[in-house]
Amino acid sequence: MTTPATTPSSSGGEQDQPWYWAQFEPGRRKDVRMPPGGDLAALRLGLTVAAGQAPQMWPFYRTRVDDALASRGQVPDRLVAEHMSLALFASHQQGQSRLMHRRGVRLGTATRALHDRFSQEGVNSRMAAAAQARSMNAVFYHLRGLVSQLAVAGQPLDYTRLLADLRSWPFPESRARAVRTWGSDYHVWTAAPAN
Numbered sequence: 001m002t003t004p005a006t007t008p009s010s011s012g013g014e015q016d017q018p019w020y021w022a023q024f025e026p027g028r029r030k031d032v033r034m035p036p037g038g039d040l041a042a043l044r045l046g047l048t049v050a051a052g053q054a055p056q057m058w059p060f061y062r063t064r065v066d067d068a069l070a071s072r073g074q075v076p077d078r079l080v081a082e083h084m085s086l087a088l089f090a091s092h093q094q095g096q097s098r099l100m101h102r103r104g105v106r107l108g109t110a111t112r113a114l115h116d117r118f119s120q121e122g123v124n125s126r127m128a129a130a131a132q133a134r135s136m137n138a139v140f141y142h143l144r145g146l147v148s149q150l151a152v153a154g155q156p157l158d159y160t161r162l163l164a165d166l167r168s169w170p171f172p173e174s175r176a177r178a179v180r181t182w183g184s185d186y187h188v189w190t191a192a193p194a195n
Contacts, residue, residue, distance in 0.1 A: 014075055020060050021089045021101035032171025040094055049146065051080045078135065081166035084140045089159045091144070092151045102156035107143075107165065108185025110150055110157040114150040117153045127186055131179045136169050 015055075017023075020043070042056035052075050063079040094102040107130075114123045126149070130142035132148075143162075150157055165182075168174030 011078075017062060019062060019091075019160055019163070020086060021099075024093065024099060024101065026093070026097055026099055033195035035065065037094070040090040043086045044094065046083050047091060050162030051075045057083065057086065057109075060170055077170045080136055081163055081169070084136070084143075084166055085112075085159055085163040088140075088143055088147045088162070092147045092157065094151070096151065096155075100151070100156050101159045103158050103160065105156050106161050106181060106185050107146075107156045107157065109188075110155050110184040111146055111182075112147050112186050112188070113155045114146075114153055118149055123149070127182070131182055136166065139166070139169055 017041060021040075038061070042054070043060060045054040045056055050168050052058075059080065061082060063076065063082045064077060081097070089101060108127075111123060126142060130139055130146060133139035133142055136159050165178040168178050
């Protein structure tokens with residue numbers, strides 16, 4: 001069993017390739033050896049398998065793993081966050097004809113759009129549960145429910161921003177900033193229409 005490493009910069013950056021969701025094109029296969037939707041199926045394994053444990057996901061990771069951490073059986077939090085983001089994106093994108101990654105659409109904004117389709121009380125409850133989660137596994141669990149609803153509504157989300165939010169989760173001050181942003185975007189004040 002691996003344990004997450006909790007250092008702010010968990011060694012190494014990313015490769016010079018864009019994140020998977022930023023280059024994904026619905027309906028196009030990048031790898032002709034893989035059946036249509038095969039890459040999304042491989043990434044959805046991340047919903048139930050821990051980071052680094054599904055060989056099918058390895059080609060999609062961009063986070064480098066420090067040899068010292070790997071030799072101790074530790075998985076950097078940065079990789080765990082990327083793993084979670086890839087799995088959530090694949091779940092969200094499944095069956096969609098348009099791209100479900102949209103730059104600038106943060107979690108609070110995307111989730112607020114669910115009020116047109118789902119009960120506001122239910123969405124509020126899911127959003128609060130995600131915001132109050134203290135561990136990466138707990139927030140991942142709650143985000144899965146929100147992403148399922150986003151998929152039903154066809155509501156895109158900025159996965160690069162979500163990745164940054166997840167990478168901040170192990171650090172209380174950074175997590176608090178992410179949660180405040182979710183909250184302010186979710187409960188944004190809008191002027192009443194003029195009569």
